[in-house]
Amino acid sequence: MTEPDQDPRLDQILDLMIQFASGDMKARLKPSPARDTIDAIITGFNLLAEELDLMYQNLEARVAERTKLLRRAQKDLELLALTDSLTGLANRTLLGDRIGQAIVRSDRDALPPAVLMLDLDEFKYINDSLGHGAGDGVLREIASRLRSTVREIDTVARLGGDEFAIVMPDVTEEGALLVAHRALTALQDPIVLGDNSIQVTASIGLRFGMRGLSADDLLRDADIAMYEAKGEGKGKVQVFEPSMHRASVQRLQMVSELRQAISDGQLSLRYQPIVRLADGRIVGAEALIRWDHPTRGLTLPNNFIALAEESGLISDLGQWVLRTGLADLAQWGATVPDLGEFALHVNITATELRRHGLIDHVQRILDDFGTPPSRLALEVSGSTMITGDVSAMQALVELKELGVSIEIDDFGTGYSSIAYLRELPVNAVKVDKSLVAAIGKDDAQNAFVRAVLQLIESVGLRAIVEGIETANQVGELLRAGAVYGQGYYFSMPVDARQIAGLLAADLPLHGRDQRESTSR
Amino acid sequence: MVYMATGDRDDVRVTIEDDIIRLKWTEGVTITEDDARAAAVLVNQISPDRRRPMMVDMTLTAAVTRAARTVFLEPGAASRIALVGGSPVDRVIANFVLGVSNMPCPTHFFSSAAAALDWLRQAPS
Numbered sequence: 001m002t003e004p005d006q007d008p009r010l011d012q013i014l015d016l017m018i019q020f021a022s023g024d025m026k027a028r029l030k031p032s033p034a035r036d037t038i039d040a041i042i043t044g045f046n047l048l049a050e051e052l053d054l055m056y057q058n059l060e061a062r063v064a065e066r067t068k069l070l071r072r073a074q075k076d077l078e079l080l081a082l083t084d085s086l087t088g089l090a091n092r093t094l095l096g097d098r099i100g101q102a103i104v105r106s107d108r109d110a111l112p113p114a115v116l117m118l119d120l121d122e123f124k125y126i127n128d129s130l131g132h133g134a135g136d137g138v139l140r141e142i143a144s145r146l147r148s149t150v151r152e153i154d155t156v157a158r159l160g161g162d163e164f165a166i167v168m169p170d171v172t173e174e175g176a177l178l179v180a181h182r183a184l185t186a187l188q189d190p191i192v193l194g195d196n197s198i199q200v201t202a203s204i205g206l207r208f209g210m211r212g213l214s215a216d217d218l219l220r221d222a223d224i225a226m227y228e229a230k231g232e233g234k235g236k237v238q239v240f241e242p243s244m245h246r247a248s249v250q251r252l253q254m255v256s257e258l259r260q261a262i263s264d265g266q267l268s269l270r271y272q273p274i275v276r277l278a279d280g281r282i283v284g285a286e287a288l289i290r291w292d293h294p295t296r297g298l299t300l301p302n303n304f305i306a307l308a309e310e311s312g313l314i315s316d317l318g319q320w321v322l323r324t325g326l327a328d329l330a331q332w333g334a335t336v337p338d339l340g341e342f343a344l345h346v347n348i349t350a351t352e353l354r355r356h357g358l359i360d361h362v363q364r365i366l367d368d369f370g371t372p373p374s375r376l377a378l379e380v381s382g383s384t385m386i387t388g389d390v391s392a393m394q395a396l397v398e399l400k401e402l403g404v405s406i407e408i409d410d411f412g413t414g415y416s417s418i419a420y421l422r423e424l425p426v427n428a429v430k431v432d433k434s435l436v437a438a439i440g441k442d443d444a445q446n447a448f449v450r451a452v453l454q455l456i457e458s459v460g461l462r463a464i465v466e467g468i469e470t471a472n473q474v475g476e477l478l479r480a481g482a483v484y485g486q487g488y489y490f491s492m493p494v495d496a497r498q499i500a501g502l503l504a505a506d507l508p509l510h511g512r513d514q515r516e517s518t519s520r
Numbered sequence: 521m522v523y524m525a526t527g528d529r530d531d532v533r534v535t536i537e538d539d540i541i542r543l544k545w546t547e548g549v550t551i552t553e554d555d556a557r558a559a560a561v562l563v564n565q566i567s568p569d570r571r572r573p574m575m576v577d578m579t580l581t582a583a584v585t586r587a588a589r590t591v592f593l594e595p596g597a598a599s600r601i602a603l604v605g606g607s608p609v610d611r612v613i614a615n616f617v618l619g620v621s622n623m624p625c626p627t628h629f630f631s632s633a634a635a636a637l638d639w640l641r642q643a644p645s
Contacts, residue, residue: 036608
């Protein structure tokens, strides 16, 4: 209510206040020409409103800016949580999501998704020999090549290490196989990093889509198939079949049983003598592991060494063999006055050679038994590619420096090449029995074996011929210049007690006699 | 001697009298950023050789926008500024200019031109 003689501008100021109160900070009141105190108040309100309005606007702009930054940070975090930082590919979490989405879609109008698991063959060698920087470079290049092989709707993921996976939604079996083979082809060209040209192969497991399978089922099956592919050699695609699942379960069970076997004393060693061909005297014995399985009975190493390597049990197994063998050797030394040049031969895998602390470990066990290193010979399988593997090569050099004899096993099979003889720091070569089998029957084979023996001699190495079964073979080998041999002709693998007996008797080993003695 | 600079604007007049820059806004004008910037140009034109004291007559100025006030923050030809206004409205406007801004040179409000000139003349030129 306006009082009769009140200045009308006061009502206008009141209205202005109400407008401000309602949030309209743009409202203004024009001062009168009087420019008196009331006009000054009006002017003050106008200016204050302008200040406040500006502050609000600044505040809002800042809030908008901060919100934008927060959203961006959140997006980055999400990306970080769902992608592999090295390659930018999806990670396991995102892969699982994508498989899940593809499964949901397949319930409506699409085919169920196929899952491909890809693992690089022997990637560890790249890291070990060229360093992790090069390894990372290879992984990034592979990620980029895999991306280029898939369809728009597929997702490529890196699951860690050298393991990749691809989910293919709404795909036929033919379509999935096509992607799998394209992936293999994409890896065929060498990867060039600086001065290095790196050849990479991969093993691929493929799980075709099937209604009712979960993301975990698909990943597990693809993984099982991938291991099957690896077992078949490098650069293979293997499609999952249900029988593989059973094999995989059995494998897992066997790993757990093997672990148990090491601690429960189910393992034992047999020793096959190595003799000087000229006089049949025993100069060494190769330790051979046996597993006395509670239900399957005596199991040969062929049936569990690969599994031990795959599962990482090979280290425990290797340590057990070395310790047990050297304990037996110490026992023989205690009962036989003069062991002469006798040496214990123990097999070692490339995996063990790459293990950190191997040298210290070997040294410690030798010390524990007071055994001179010269009494130990380590046999490295010739079929394992260890040239170019810096850490394995280094281990060989250090073992040799320690005084341990290094021997190439199975020479003449698989990947063994003449280059091995020159490049590897070794003392001796064990010539594979496959080269010996035809000796005495075939002149060409005789000449071939003679040439191999000359080759080994020419690079200054000793040769030990494996798999000798007949007197005829011994004669031919002696004529070919062979000095040492091993085989059923001399002795089957026998137990430690029998080796002690052979050493004590100090008699030449000859075929028939020994075979009878081992059958006792 | 009186120097005058009005440029192409009729709402502001800039002169130098007794070595003091005088800036007078036309009655009832609302000073916008453009107006303030144009005035600053005139001031710098009329006193290009050195900085001089300046008297700004704001009598009868209707308002000064926030943006215009920020122009006063930019250093110019004035060595000190006296804002002169006779009414309470002038006082409010002048003090908003002074209070909200961090002026680049000493600046005061005066209600009479004589007091303003006294203060300006104290300045070392």
